[in-house]
Amino acid sequence: MTRLFGSPIPRLEDERLVSGRGRYLDDLGRGALAAAFVRAPHAHARIVDVDVTDALDIDGLVAVYTWEDLPGKLAEPLPLLIPHPALTHPKTGYPLAREEVNHVGEPVVMVVARDRYVAEDACDRIRVTYDPLPPVVTIEDAVRAEHLVHEEVPGNVAAHLVQENGDARAAIAAAPHTLELDLDIQRSASMPMEGRGVYARWDAEDGSLRVYTSTQTSTSVRAAIAAKLDLPLHKVEVVVPDVGGGFGVKIMHPWPEEVLIPWAARLLGREIKWTEDRREHFISSAHERRQLQKVRVGFDDAGRVLGLDVEIWHDNGAYTPYGVIVPIITSTQLLGPYKPGAYRVEFRSLYTNTVMVTPYRGAGRPQGVYAMERTLDAIADYLGKDRAEVREVNFVKPEEMPYDHGLVFQDGRPLVYDSGDFAASLRLLKELVGWDDFESYREQARAQGRRVGIGIACYVEGTGVGPYEGGHVLVEPSGRVMVSTGLTTQGQGHHTVFAQIVADELSVPIEQVHVTTGDTRLFGYAVGTFASRAAVMSGNAIALAAREVRAKALKIAGEALSRDPEDLEIVAGAVRAKDDPDTALDLATVAVLSNPLRYAFDEAAKRATQFAVTDTSKPPVPEGEKPGLEATAYYSPPRSTFANGMHAAIVETDPDTADIKILRYCVVHDCGRMINPRIVAGQIHGGVAQGVAGALYERIVYDENGQLLNASFMDFLMPYATEVPKIEHAHLETSSPLNPLGIKGAGEAGVIPVSALLASAIEDAEGFRITRMPISPSDLWHLRQRFAAGEIEPLHRASRRETA
Amino acid sequence: MTVPELHEITLRVNGVAYRTRVPARRLLSDCLRHDLGLTGTHVGCEHGVCGCCTVLVDGQPARSCLMFAVMAEGCEVTTVEGLAAPDGTLSAVQRAFAECHGLQCGFCTPGFLTVLTAFLTENPKPTEEEVVEAISGNLCRCTGYQNIVAAALRAAEILREERAEEIVAAGDGDGAEPERAREEAAE
Helix, strand or coil, rough: CCCCCCCCCCCCCCCHHCCCCCCCCHHHHCCCCEEEEECCCCEEEEEEEECHHCCCCCCCCCEECCCCHHCCHHHHCCCCCCCCECCCCCEEEEEECCCCECCCCEEEEEEEEECHHHHHHHHHHEEEEEEEECCCCHHHHHHHCCHHHHHHHHHEEEEEEEECCCHHHHHHHHHEEEEEEEECCCEEEECCCCCEEEEEEECCCCCCEEEHEEEEHHHHHHHHHHHHHHHCHHHHHEEEEEEECCCCCHHHHCCCCHHHHHHHHHHHCCCCEEEEEEHHHHHHHEEECCCCEEEEECCCCCCCCEEECCCCCCECCCCCCCCHHHHHHHHHHHCCEEEECEEEEEEEEECCCCCCCCCCCCCHHHHHHHHHHHHHHHHHHHHCCHHHHHHHHEEECCHHHEEEEECCCCCCCEEECCCCCCCHHHHHHHHHHHHHHHHHHHHHHHHHCEEEEEEEEEEEHHHEECEEEEEEEEEEECCCEEEEEEECCCCHHHHHHHHHHHHHCCCCHHHHHHEEECCCCCCCCCCCCCCCCHHHHHHHHHHHHHHHHHHHHHHHHHHHHHHHHEEEEEEEEEEEEECCEEEEEHHHHHHCCCCCCCCCCCHHHHHHHHCCCCCCCCCCCCCCCCCEEEEEEEEEECCCEEEEEEEEEEEEECCCCCCCEEEEEEEEECEECCCHHHHHHHHHHHHHHHHHHHHHHCCCCCCCCECCCCCCCCCCCCCCCCCCCCCCCEEEECCCCCCCCCECCCCCHHHHHHHHHHHHHHHHHHHHCCCCCCHHHHHHHHHHHHHCCCCCECCCHHHHHHHH | CCCCEEEEEEEEEEEEEEEEEECCEEHHHHHHHHHHCCCCCCCCCCCCCCCCEEECCCCEEEEEECCCCHHCCCCCCCCCCHHHCCCCHHHHHHHHHCCCCCCCCCHHHHHHHHHHHHHHCCCCCCCCCHHHHHHHCCCCCCCCCHHHHHHHHHHHHHHHHHHHHHHHCCCCCCCCCHHHHHHHHHH
């Protein structure tokens, strides 16, 4: 049988999804009551009064709730999910606002009605009186701290963290050359096509709750609901149906709605569903990316970084339920494939009266890579060196792996790279994009009156963070192989890649393998889908479970066939003797034999009843064994594995309109061994598209009052097919030594270096430094005006080019 | 408060006639999904920008979130559930999407499938640029579009192959037709 691991087979998910048989959250619970929310219209205000009287006579209204109605733990602030010693002033919101609102969109009142139309009618008639407070909107506002987001948080500083390896400041002072850069990166958002949604059913007779939610973490939502509603864990089932994209925003949990809807369902004894609309998603879910960065770097004549000192101001929005994972990742992943002589990083995570910030695909890495790559470009420019060459002299070399940076990563473990061959990746990329031939292309373009530029950006991505995931593999008496894992899926093709792994390990046709993800009824232990960890964590756990099943099958078949298990193999779904293929048992039969029965339900079962078993000297289930051809295994990594990649792009900027066009986009990517190269390529395509979006189009825009000005797809410019370039890519496979399958994560790769890359390419085309991303044609046009007025320094290489 | 007046409408969806009573403000997308139970049509923005809710109304792509259900009175609506043959055989566009990895989460997919179904009927031999133009009203957050474009071109190819086979199977004409049809399909 051909090995499926590494094979670009089409996805098993697709037949259902292309025929309209997907089951997304809002497709469930037909006839359930609908919830809607009255949300804060002010960025910062005290709630003076909530008057619901006008809403009460609406036909079809079922219930209206404010914070006052919430009992017990539900009335307390939502949990702080990831505490960290640096997070000295954590703040989380209430499920429904209590006394104060801290961003536009914060939920204040929940309405339950016959349908969403009626629920929204009722919301419209609820009068909330506010006493507005001065809002803190930008990082600059937060730093000035003339006003505070939370009275008890001095200086608006939620967290402050310094990490240092060596004495960076001394190294910079002693370096032959130094540079300083001020960088700025704007807010964006995950923006899955399907918003959030929750549907809850309370079974009063059983005292149990089933909750369907569009989440990236089933088990954690379950734990949150059980805690908030004071229910035993086993009385709460969380089922994650098809999810229409997550990209990070659905790893935040519990959302207020994830505890409120189940609570109301129990209270009312009715099924209730809440499906978020697009405006709600913009103003009440989560955003990411905004940071100000100051970089000081010292380097030698070759461009080697001798000391790097980075200061980051991170906007965490109004609350910190997900802790400070984003700036921690920025500050550690900033180093990319390089080894600075000495490194010091300091971040302040700041409160603003804006939607909270939680991880969005790439999670802090795009910002870190932006800082580092802009710095290397600046060094190359200063020294008049090739940008690729400056990168190469700073690379960690393959023979230096594992490479310890002397820092602590987001998982609390040492930042140690496991493998990678950065120089080989760079060679591949330069060839792919035609790096060395670009200057002659530039000359040709210039002769035609065209302005072109090339950029390069490299990154390293910590993937597959712990603590663990598990997998369960069960061979049914029908021969069907049922696989489950607790983590969830949002379209990454997990069902296919997990089935590929199991089909190989058990030597069964992939059509026989059925995978379930994110259903606590089937698998109750899990962490979640984030940080490109699904394939690494669940993939390895499932492989280990399948190997146990395989060993068990050989053992049981060995007994039945009176052969040593060592002499048996599994081929095409049957256990057979290596020396005699006719001596064989189907896995289905082995499954029957694995479970000694008292009762026969069918012909297969008859063969496993107590009278069919011959050896009466042993107990039917031998000591240390369990019935059933199944196994559960867990994979827990010693630390993260590190995928890496490099992107290069050629852009053209219109001399008159400042329109920015990407002419070529090339990616070299290394995620270790690939389970399904087609799916990996798809992840890269999608990531790059999101990266391009974040670099050129998407920007969350607040006005000075904290009103989100572009809370719709009309105004938040998500790219269509017309805006996304064609991606050319090549793979390098440096196996990870950290896990049995040798794999690394691939989910976020595409998005990480794009802002850095396009800044590099655009400044190369324009001849002046780009320090703020995203950049629109209008931004570029204004920069040109300032450049012409002498307000911006030219790039050294531009003046060299002029004089050459 | 007064109960909104209900309007009885009849609309044909995927060849089946449905009679239902809806308030005037009920969106066609909600009617299809929640009244008729055809949840294949998805709602991504409710302001007509993302294209997830695209269905065919009398053969033409339309955003079902920008239409009231009452406006579909007497119309022939095709949703993603109606693209496959009655025996469940997937349409060329559907097969091509699966073949080319033209979807990831699948939420926007029904909108792309309906748009492309109409487009390929009008333009059976599109260029890549024409495909990009055709889908430029539909947002996808997962795929980066590259494989969607590939899927559209592949679907066009499958449709041409199928047409050539039909002509060959019919076996009439001057005898040169099968050859021409094959050549056309191969182009």
